Amino acid sequence: MDQNKELSGKTIVITGATDGIGKALAQMTWKAGANLVLHGRNPQKLEALLKSLGEGLPGQQAMTVKADFSRLREVREMAAEIQAKVPRIDILVNNAGFYPDGRVITEDGFEECSQVNYLSPFLLTNLLRPLLIKSAPMRIINLSSIGHRFVWSNVYASARHPFYWRWVAYCRSKLDIIPWTRELSDQLKEYRITVNSIHPGIIRTKVIRFLPVSWGASVRSGAATVYRLIADPNLADVSGEYFERYRKSKPSLVARSRRYQEALWRHSLRKLGLKQADDGSIIQRSPTQNDQ
Numbered sequence: 001m002d003q004n005k006e007l008s009g010k011t012i013v014i015t016g017a018t019d020g021i022g023k024a025l026a027q028m029t030w031k032a033g034a035n036l037v038l039h040g041r042n043p044q045k046l047e048a049l050l051k052s053l054g055e056g057l058p059g060q061q062a063m064t065v066k067a068d069f070s071r072l073r074e075v076r077e078m079a080a081e082i083q084a085k086v087p088r089i090d091i092l093v094n095n096a097g098f099y100p101d102g103r104v105i106t107e108d109g110f111e112e113c114s115q116v117n118y119l120s121p122f123l124l125t126n127l128l129r130p131l132l133i134k135s136a137p138m139r140i141i142n143l144s145s146i147g148h149r150f151v152w153s154n155v156y157a158s159a160r161h162p163f164y165w166r167w168v169a170y171c172r173s174k175l176d177i178i179p180w181t182r183e184l185s186d187q188l189k190e191y192r193i194t195v196n197s198i199h200p201g202i203i204r205t206k207v208i209r210f211l212p213v214s215w216g217a218s219v220r221s222g223a224a225t226v227y228r229l230i231a232d233p234n235l236a237d238v239s240g241e242y243f244e245r246y247r248k249s250k251p252s253l254v255a256r257s258r259r260y261q262e263a264l265w266r267h268s269l270r271k272l273g274l275k276q277a278d279d280g281s282i283i284q285r286s287p288t289q290n291d292q
């Protein structure tokens with residue numbers, strides 16, 4: 001695909017832009033002329049990222065926002081900061097994610113991997129919803145994983161269940177991305193907002209450091225799969241789909257279960273103390289309801 005300033009004038013929000021796929025994507029989209037809102041949790045890495053971008057086009061802008069996704073309070077502050085400073089969003093890439101070292105329960109009372117990889121992007125996207133609708137047509141891209149195929153899930157599972165296997169925790173967080181993507185796509189279609197999820201390949205980043213051997217495709221090739229969902233004009237009306245690298249793919253049975261999709265949506269809202277009004281808007285109902 002020709003990346004010759006084809007994103008000029010577009011504003012792209014990339015979460016987890018300080019390393020791996022998100023960082024490579026930030027550099028590619030900057031070269032293609034986009035204005036960037038770059039998220040990270042580490043101020044030094046954010047500063048280094050901004051420096052690494054180099055000179056842009058006249059008027060091209062990049063800003064950073066800081067939030068640790070294991071703290072919902074910081075996700076709310078990030079959403080408020082974006083709404084205050086960014087007039088429109090053409091593309092939102094929910095990319096931030098990690099592979100856990102072990103079970104951690106966050107200050108919000110959730111298992112950390114499910115919070116960082118799924119609940120926080122779910123919250124962020126819901127809080128940005130009015131701005132996204134105002135910006136339409138626009139695209140949302142959520143980073144899932146082929147690992148979703150190896151697990152089943154239960155929306156009511158407790159963060160404190162005695163069985164904890166970090167591979168399962170990671171894959172479940174990536175499984176939930178897919179029904180969430182499908183639900184969001186159903187809800188936002190009328191506004192001309194497309195929502196798709198993607199497995200970018202097995203990519204050599206710290207997310208796969210648990211593998212016994214060091215293999216995987218280059219970081220740039222992983223970012224290129226996401227870049228295509230951002231920029232390909234042929235995908236402008238494609239929504240609710242799951243991609244494995246460049247191929248539209250059928251996700252697992254549970255990932256495409258309508259019942260699971262609806263239960264997950266309701267349960268995620270409830271966990272975060274959110275409520276959906278009859279007109280579709282999302283409102284804060286009560287303090288977060290965790291499963292402590």
Ligand SMILES: NC(=O)c1ccc[n+]([C@@H]2O[C@H](COP(=O)([O-])OP(=O)(O)OC[C@H]3O[C@@H](n4cnc5c(N)ncnc54)[C@H](OP(=O)(O)O)[C@@H]3O)[C@@H](O)[C@H]2O)c1
Pocket residue numbers: 015016017018019020021022040041042045067068069070094095096097098116143144145146199200201202203204205206207208216
């Ligand atoms: N690599 C693969 O093979 C692969 C395969 C399938 C899906 N994915 C998905 O692709 C996405 C990008 O992963 P990657 O491979 O590029 O990994 P990476 O190099 O580790 O980058 C992950 C990004 O997420 C950020 N992040 C991690 N924990 C965070 C937290 N608590 N709060 C806020 N930001 C946080 C990281 O920040 P720091 O820079 O501060 O660490 C970094 O910017 C993830 O969602 C991952 O699950 C990756």
